[in-house]
Amino acid sequence: MIPKGWKATVIGQHAEILTGFAFKSAEYTSDEQDVKLLRGDNVAPHRLRWRDVKRFPLERAAEMDRYQLRAGDFVVAMDRTWLPSGVKIAEVTEADLPCLLVQRVARLRARGTLHQGLMKQFFSGHHFDQHVQAVQTETAVPHISPADLRDYPIMLPPLTEQRRIAEILSTWDHAIETLETLIANARAQKKALMQSLLTGTQRLPGFSADWRWIKFSEVFERVRQKNDVGNTNVLTISAQHGLVSQVEYFNKSVASEDVRGYTLLRNGDFAYNKSYSDGYPMGAFKPLERYDSGIVSSLYICFRLANDGHDHGFFRHYFEAGLFNREISAIAQEGARNHGLLNVSVVDFFDTSLHAPGHEEQTAIAEVINEAEKMERTLLNQLAALRNEKSALMQQLLTGKRRVTVDLEEKTC
The missing domain is CATH 3.90.220.20 (DNA methylase specificity domains)
Incomplete structure (x- = not known):
């Protein structure tokens, strides 16, 4: 009507x-x-x-x-x-x-x-x-x-009502813009914190031992298990959401019908996507956090911590900060990309090195960055709530289900 x-x-x-x-x-x-x-x-x-x-x-x-x-x-x-x-x-x-x-x-x-x-x-x-x-x-x-x-x-609606609706919704837009600015500031602060703590440029109180270069294969082991259990949770890497179900991300599965050759991941495992994207010039590393298990294409290089001597959170932040990009760049072969993928061999990948402190300092650094992440996540949740509220209001105002009051003076203008 x-x-x-x-x-x-x-x-x-x-x-x-x-x-x-x-x-x-x-x-x-x-x-x-x-x-x-x-x-x-x-x-x-x-x-x-x-x-x-x-x-x-x-x-x-x-x-x-x-x-x-x-x-x-x-x-x-x-x-x-x-x-x-x-x-x-x-x-x-x-x-x-x-x-x-x-x-x-x-x-x-x-x-x-x-x-x-x-x-x-x-x-x-x-x-x-x-x-x-x-x-x-x-x-x-x-x-x-x-x-x-x-x-x-x-x-x-008539122009006078158009103006009033636009004024009301612009108030919500200003609130959203303010939150977006706060989020941008929080991200910038987190990025600076990551760069200083994850490189050893800034040390936390109580830690002074030297950092050392460690073979990647000493810290991580390759995940090789194929999907012989019939798992249908096909995952893709999203810059914002990490490893996420293709059905959630694309509203459909874009995987092949036969996924038995896909790699089976469990919660906490990492996947490396050799395809570059915004913010990830050498590809993205993401851990599986949203689900207990899932499967990824065999084009991904998958790995997990080899033992309890290192902190999972530290290396999650280490990869996210791009501190492993130099190692990837060094092993990416001439010709660089094949169908948009970096030409990185599994053997060369596991032969790289990581620069890290001892386990206790790894854990302490991860905890500090986790707090910065929580602050950012709180702001993101507030932003999502505000956008949802505005969306509900738009549904009412832009369909006339909820009418606005227009001053008589404005009507006669």
Whole structure:
């Protein structure tokens, strides 16, 4: 049922949608004085990331005025639009300017019938995520089209009510942004703590013995057991969640039908994924913590502590801090990557070394970092709760199930 004064419509009736220009790579520059080109790679879920920036000559930017972006514009990556971490859509801010829109990225700009602040809310909710998942093609490179964006259905109230809804939800956005800043600070502090404690640069009180280099094979043993027990919990490595069920992460299993050749892990075992990802240039190391057991592809190198002489938590943080990257880099063979995987042999892997203190100091260091982790996790839980509360409120406000009060003076403006 449509609320009184509202109308069922599509976003294309109330927002201008423009796709980017096909800039030639030969025209790219690396001069920081030139104008940034906003490509699909620069659009992450709800944020822009300016890594590997391509630029266009400043003196020619006027030729591309149609593709100049403004603060408040929304941009959508048209390829691989939906990811498990969210939809690749973000708001352009003053800090991102000046920049030009590149092909396979769409820009959305509100027209007079749609309040810009409300458009932001339409694209930040679960409803838009569902729309993208429904229309994204199942091709080699999943993608959406400008028509898919134009046809996104919305319920639109009068402008005065739009403004009030946008004001209410922006209050929640500010609270979320404040928490995100606190989380970023907590992560930065934890990272600094890890770098100082896990390298021996900073010593904890009561410890002065020298650290030493230890053979990897003295600390860890390889996990070789195949899945001969019929385990169906196929795992994948997520940067944020560690070893997680493919069904949870992808909403489906992407493993082969026959998983008897997969490696069986038990809680606490480590898996090394030789494929690089954001924050893990030499691949990611993650322990199994969420489940009692699970299975991984034989492409992973799996291992567990060989004895009780070392602390599991210390080495979990050691790997996460990237302190083993130098060892991996030294054994990665020429040709580097095969189908995106580092060319690292198991024999060379177990022949590497680890730099560590004695067991007691390992445990003490792990406990300090664990406390920093707990603080970060508390903030993350608060953030998740706040987002859930906002999502529930959006469901009420953006459908008219819950109406807002609009001042008479504002109605007559």
